[in-house]
Amino acid sequence: xxxxxxxxxxxxxxxxxxxxxxxxxxxxxxxxxxxxxxxxxxxxxxxxxxxxxxxxxxxxxxxxxxxxxxxxxxxxxxxxxxxxxxxxxxxxxxxxxxxxxxxxxxxxxxxxxxxxxxxxxxxxxxxxxxxxxxxxxxxxxxxxxxxxxxxxxxxxxxxxxxxxxxxxxxxxxxxxxxxxxxxxxxxxxxxxxxxxxxxxxxxxxxxxxxxxxxxxxxxxxxxxxxxxxxxxxxxxxxxxxxxxxxxxxxxxxxxxxxxxxxxxxxxxxxxxxxxxxxxxxxxxxxxxxxxxxxxxxxxxxxxxxxxxxx
Numbered sequence: 001x002x003x004x005x006x007x008x009x010x011x012x013x014x015x016x017x018x019x020x021x022x023x024x025x026x027x028x029x030x031x032x033x034x035x036x037x038x039x040x041x042x043x044x045x046x047x048x049x050x051x052x053x054x055x056x057x058x059x060x061x062x063x064x065x066x067x068x069x070x071x072x073x074x075x076x077x078x079x080x081x082x083x084x085x086x087x088x089x090x091x092x093x094x095x096x097x098x099x100x101x102x103x104x105x106x107x108x109x110x111x112x113x114x115x116x117x118x119x120x121x122x123x124x125x126x127x128x129x130x131x132x133x134x135x136x137x138x139x140x141x142x143x144x145x146x147x148x149x150x151x152x153x154x155x156x157x158x159x160x161x162x163x164x165x166x167x168x169x170x171x172x173x174x175x176x177x178x179x180x181x182x183x184x185x186x187x188x189x190x191x192x193x194x195x196x197x198x199x200x201x202x203x204x205x206x207x208x209x210x211x212x213x214x215x216x217x218x219x220x221x222x223x224x225x226x227x228x229x230x231x232x233x234x235x236x237x238x239x240x241x242x243x244x245x246x247x248x249x250x251x252x253x254x255x256x257x258x259x260x261x262x263x264x265x266x267x268x269x270x271x272x273x274x275x276x277x278x279x280x281x282x283x284x285x286x287x288x289x290x291x292x293x294x295x296x297x298x299x300x301x302x303x304x305x306x307x308x309x310x
Contacts, residue, residue, distance in 0.1 A: 004029050006060040007307045008052065010104060011072030012036070016289055018072045024304035027055040033103070035075040035096045045099065050106045062108045068307045070112045070265070072285055074100060112214075112306065117262035118284045124163060124198055127282050130260045136253050136279050140201040145193045147184035154201040157181040159230065163198045179231040203278055205271035208232055210242060211254040212288045212295060213266045214302040218251035219295040220244070225271075244294035250277050257282065265303055 007025045009032045011018035022030055031052045033041035043051040043059060050062045060067065080093055104115045113121075120126055131138050142153050143163065150158055161179045181202065208223040222245035223238060232238040250270055257279065258266045267286025271278045289296050 004065065005308065005310050006031060006052070006054065006062065006065050006067040008033070008062075008067055008069035008109060009072065009307075010034055010069065010074065010100070012076040014076070015072060017287065020289060020300050021070065021072075021304050021307070024301065025308060028058045029308065030055045031060060033100065034073060035093070035100045036079050038096060038099060042099065042103065045102055050103055050108070052103075062106055066110075066310055067108065068110045068112070068309075069104070070303065070307055071104060071115055071118060074104075074115075112264035112303065113284050114262065121261040121263055121282060121284050124161075124281065127257075127261070127279075131257055131279050134253070134256050134260055136257060137275075137277065138279050139203050142199050143196060144199070145191075147187040147190070147192070150187075150199045151184040154199055156183050157202055158183075159200050159202055160197045161200065163196045178229075178234045181230060203271050203273050203280075205273050205278075207272035209245070209247060209250060209268075209270040209272065209277075210288070210291060210295075211247075211250060211266075211268040211270060212291070212299040213254050213258045213263075213268065214299055215264055215306060216255055217298075217302055218254050219291075219299050220247045220251055221291045221295045222247070239290050242291050242295075244292045247277070253277070253279070264306075 007029050009018055009022055009025070009030065011032070011034055013019055013022060013032055018032070022032060031041050031054050033052070040053050040057075043053050045051070048063065052060045052062065054060055074097060084090060101115070104111075125141075125143075128138050128141055140154055142150060144150050144153075158181075159179050160182050182199075205225045208225050208228075210221045210223075212219045221242040223232060223242045225232065228238055254266070254268050254270070257268070258264070261282070263282070263284050265284070267283045267288050268279070269281040271280055288299055
């Protein structure tokens with residue numbers, strides 16, 4: 001058994017973000033696992049111990065080996081697609097997730113972000129409550145089944161964004177639900193609670209920010225919003241048009257918000273309008289490698305260094 005500090009990475013090595021961090025961790029200390037690939041990493045799990053196997057075959061007992069972990073994804077994207085509820089396949093997948101859940105909840109493992117904090121913070125209403133409590137400006141936000149109520153409270157046009165997942169698969173094709181402008185008349189016959197959406201007052205942003213936080217550090221990249229659609233993600237060239245920037249007030253607020261939600265690593269979206277910064281979204285397992293090297297490289301390094309430190 002190894003007594004070195006072990007690093008547990010939960011995710012798929014085909015994910016470039018997980019691979020970028022894994023590349024910075026020594027093989028005798030690196031354990032990679034997810035629900036789709038439990039072995040060889042999972043060796044033995046009991047109430048009093050969790051024994052794992054590192055990339056070079058070294059066995060690690062987290063009860064006597066200091067272990068830090070980063071939860072990127074419990075399972076690869078699309079892993080559960082096609083499994084019928086109540087089927088044998090669904091039961092098998094649920095059992096695999098249950099074992100992984102037992103591993104990631106071992107109290108001896110110190111996490112960048114715990115699984116429970118991670119999934120709680122993915123809820124946008126939870127995010128906005130925390131932001132308001134921290135004195136951070138957010139768009140006026142409302143969930144209602146009544147379009148006229150939305151228009152009266154938010155003004156027109158307002159925007160709709162998914163409260164749940166922002167992407168889905170249909171007929172073998174991946175679809176992204178982008179932010180769209182709406183008016184009450186557009187939604188007159190819509191059932192807004194069939195799949196609840198979050199409505200917000202429209203913010204006319206002239207700059208978009210992506211902020212990456214790792215513990216007490218933050219790195220900011222900015223995107224010129226002039227000429228871009230309301231949701232910049234729908235414009236593919238925009239993904240490669242960010243540049244490193246200095247927004248110290250936003251960086252400080254982003255670190256404060258992450259800490260208030262118990263998140264050791266985040267990717268956050270902010271906007272700048274004529275009145276200043278506005279927080280719009282926090283993702284505990286978001287994307288950052290598309291950002292300039294001056295942002296992506298130090299963020300990746302800081303995450304790996306924390307994981308390897310005793």
